[in-house]
Amino acid sequence: MTYTLNSENMTLKGDKTPYLVYNKLDEIPFIRHAFSTRLGGVSKGVCESMNLAFGRGDSRETVLENYKLFCLSAGFEYESLCGSVQIHEAVVKVVTEKDRGHGILRERQWTSADALITNDKNVTLVTYYADCTPLFFIDTKTHAIGLAHGGWRGTVGKIAVNTVYEMTKNFGTNPQDLICAIGPVIGKCCYEIDSACADNFKALTEIDSSLVLTSKADGKYMADLALTNKLLLMSVGVKEENIEISDLCTKCNSSLLWSHRATNGERGTMAAFMKILY
16 A cells, blocks of 8 residues: 655655654664554554554464564564553653563563653664654753653653653753654544543643643533643753654544544554664
8 A cells, every 4th residue: 555645744664564754853863763654564454454552453473573574664673672561651661671572572561651761772662552642752962762652641641741850860861952752643633522631631730721722612622632742841841942743643644544533443553663773
């Protein structure tokens, strides 16, 4: 299947197994990053064809083959992968070479880790999505990196803030040295929430919630997950000009990207990958 990408800040690479990269992050020489699509794998049925989650009905062998194909296309060492344990919390886990294979090639050892950070070039971080917010963190001075997953719970739980704090604590990161990228994520154009959910956004004292919520006549709201995370990053010192938001909405681009809402939950799962080269 061929797909023409309509994006100003992301590029679709790869042939048989395509993947997305941020143009801005692709200019950083000491990292490699990629974001999978729903194309280029061997899954069948509702997960056709690139599914990278083990809990969606695919056999383990099928999912592992998808990982192999993706790593071959995007340039990651298959044995170096370390997967998160996402339960919509705001827990950040420091990982090193000893965590290679976690959650992918071997059983999970943690109960919660919606964000992974490292300064070890021998491990590749992997986090999972199908409408929720991917967050990329690159420290341009220390060469530490992080990936985080923010659904609405993780977003209002301030996983973006927690990740910056943990990188500062563990690696000496100065937030002003961070380059961050957000998305692809379900956009404000498509992300409707009820008033109870909206109250969690309104409770965030770090941001002006009127910037990220638009009320509707039926008492519901359209919410902007990407902007919420951007404003939270800025609240802890990340420079606005160092934060890039993908212009791809997962639901609007559901022929390329997995969207939980577009498929009513009948879907596979995408992943973000990032590693330090030196």
